[in-house]
Amino acid sequence: MQISAAVVQEVGAPFTLTDVDLQDPAPGEVVVQIAGVGICHTDIAVKEGHMPFPFPGVLGHEGSGTVVSVGADVTTVGVGDHVAISFNSCNACPRCATNEPAYCHNFLEYNFGGARQDGSSGLTAGGTKVAANFFGQSSLATHALAHERNVVKLPPGAPLELVGPLGCGIQTGAGAVLNSLDVQPGSTVVIAGAGPVGLSAVLAAVVREAASIIVVEPHQNRRDLATELGATHVVDPQAGELSEQIRQIVPTGTDYAIDTTAAGPVVEQLLASLGMRGVLGMLGVPADPQAAFSVGLFQPPMLGLTIRGIVEGDADPQTFIPYLLDLHAQGKFPFDKLITTMPMTQINEAVAAQLRGEILKVVLTP
Structure with a gap:
């Protein structure tokens, strides 16, 4: 045809x-x-x-x-x-x-x-x-x-x-929270980037009843939308050292961090914001395939940190998409x-x- x-x-x-x-x-x-x-x-x-x-x-x-x-x-x-x-x-x-x-x-x-x-x-x-x-x-x-x-x-x-x-996009953000990182109720999570992937992660963190949902985003309108969707805190990365701003909210560091920016300096600051046994999930696609970031020589082993890449939110679409639609029908997503x-x-x-x-x-x- x-x-x-x-x-x-x-x-x-x-x-x-x-x-x-x-x-x-x-x-x-x-x-x-x-x-x-x-x-x-x-x-x-x-x-x-x-x-x-x-x-x-x-x-x-x-x-x-x-x-x-x-x-x-x-x-x-x-x-x-x-x-x-x-x-x-x-x-x-x-x-x-x-x-x-x-x-x-x-x-x-x-x-x-x-x-x-x-x-x-x-x-x-x-x-x-x-x-x-x-x-x-x-x-x-x-x-x-x-x-x-x-x-x-x-x-x-x-x-x-x-x-x-x-x-794809919504599945990736939500799946990062619900599948890949398995964010637990009462925990703390920081999400860098309030685009559709990041905000889908916010919606999923609300579903998981995270105690603190911190969104890092330079645009005021997106910070406002993040708050509307359930973020407990929003951070302007241009307002000061990012890790310091996050630790003012969670002094002991966050349990989980999600990066959707693929920007090396942002990833480094997210690592610095993690607490003991914290987990960083990386979702972003860098424009430069040779892009790199520093994790610090002793930081991951001393703090027990985990850094992992995430593809498609670790989802099996045949079961995950119907699950998200069921949450949507209930008004939860x-x-x-x-x-x-x-x-x-x-x-x-x-x-x-x-x-x-x-x-x-x-x-x-x-």
Whole structure:
């Protein structure tokens, strides 16, 4: 079928809405008519060449919509089902076998390769191959080819056009708290960065009944939103030494720290704010892959600190997305407060507004 997709022609180029041809679903694949798709930092990082992906290509990895056709062997979803689309995984490696798909041994190949395993992409323009299969979906389009493994059937009443970000950004922030760090009730957590990932972590820390939820953010409007969503304290990193500001709130240091900034100086200050046996979770994607930070020669062993990277919030989307939606239905996880919808025709304006901080999380509707 012919569809419209936001094609990136080369590194750094803008998104261009283009008519492209979408192949029929192969075995194990489904075609989803997109209702909404979030713009994630990873989309922009790839577009700007900070992460690998072939061009010309179609990005987008926070899609949601309605299944309109299925390939052979698909049994868990059918035509007419509402789904969220998350990251892809191989279902064959040791990590997938232990229900840890976020750490799939073949994660890069399955999510950044730009093609199916047989080398085809499923998308062409004027007879020329267009890279697709980004995170197993390439959902910045009116329709997307996805895989049975990375679509999640939605419960009745789920807000279809808004749930796409649960497949990546919101899942990552919430999962960092609920899965990766397993933040305990009554504990203290500091979260650097009040973007959609950081604020999703705030929502999850509220669910976990953390005693102190400290948000570090330079923009006043985002600090205000963090407070509205449940942060107990907000810190302006420009107001003084960050670790000192945090220890004025928690003199013995925090139990957990979450970094969404990937900025070396911020990470170093978060480490300095941790208390005994504290844990730092790193979620940010640095623009410079060679970026480094100092942990201090004796600090981690003397204090028993743990530093760990976190991918996709250690989530299995098939169980975690329904869990978040159940919390939302109970009024305990109001992720919709993070989202602004805009039409797909305004994709470049939406990206610019999000980068300027005028909008927290954009979901585009075809």
